[in-house]
Amino acid sequence: MSIIVILAIFYIFTLKIINVLYVIDENVAKFASSLFKRYYSKNRIGVDSVANREFGFGDFESKISYRHREFKTDAELQKYMVEQAPAFVSYSASFYSMPAGRPMENKGWLGAELVFDLDATDLHLECQKAHGSSWVCENCFSSIKDETIKLIEDFLMPDFGFSEKEIRINFSGNRGYHIRIKSDDIFGLGSDERKQISDYISGSGIKMENFFPTINQRNTKLEGPRPTDYGWGGKMAKGMIELINGGEGKMAAMGIKKADVQMLLKNKQEIITGINNGNWDMVRISKKAEFWRGIVEKMTIKQSDSIDRNVTKDVYHLLRAPNTLHGDTGLVAKRLGSLHSLQVFEPMKDGIVFGDRHVRVHAGKVSAFYMKGEQFGPYNDQDAEMPLYAALYLMLKRVATLAEV
């Protein structure tokens, strides 16, 4: 056998494996499409400013397979949704006078919402090493929700002064949340200004000297920010107190050396009292400037790492349209009306829209998961009967197929 034949066989074999892993089963796609169609015939999605947004649609293989669509009215969009039952619906955060215009320069850009796209995969959680990035466990859900609340409560409201009414929150339909700021103050900002907002949130370019005026002077008291200070100073002080109160585990996770952790814990009360008063010098620490600089820098990076990457600087970006279905889960990208709605939102309960008639599927290797508070699985290459919403979730996650009848 020639090497070419061997390579060809290897190539076909590899394609077959990739198919098994990534390409959706034809029966599943048909099954899901008919469910999506029925959903859209009964539920209006209701997009604000529909006539000025560009729309993009995807099938079960690709989230955006075509874009540059426009709809004059909500009814026109809804009709399209019922007819086509797309697996993914995305729209622009930008508003245009001619959303279907091509290339982009011909759309007549009017302005854009400020968008944050937070996804659990960006958190690099320990659990993800075990279950992979396409699966989402309870820890993933709660961690990304905390991160989203932090962005709103620690940055968007106090530092930028956005009101709760201007902050639109919705579940992404899979692993995270989308935030859109709808405000005249940011509408006209270009990419560079959006990048500055991102830099502020990520703390990039923070100069320690601005917060610790005596940090480079020997034999002087180290003065630093207080928790009540505005902006990053306050965040550093609050973050440091939280870190010390968080105990050994939290500090070790931050990469602080064991001996330093012991020293901080031993003098915990004095250090916290000091920071509360802007005195970061309550305990004798050798090389104190380097010591605090090291921790504060680690802390600011950790605080903002995941948020930073998700500030959308690209004004042409399309994101999931609220209240549409997600083609990888069958859950709805639900609009959450307030910060409180986000706090109490449970994706695997409140994101469910399909019924509970039983469906028989063949599940591959699947860890236990919870929907509507009920545990399903674990499964190991076996047939199983479960409510429609759970069956659809597994099939769209590519870990189950419809069972042979």
Ligand SMILES: [Zn+2]
């Ligand atoms: Zn997880």
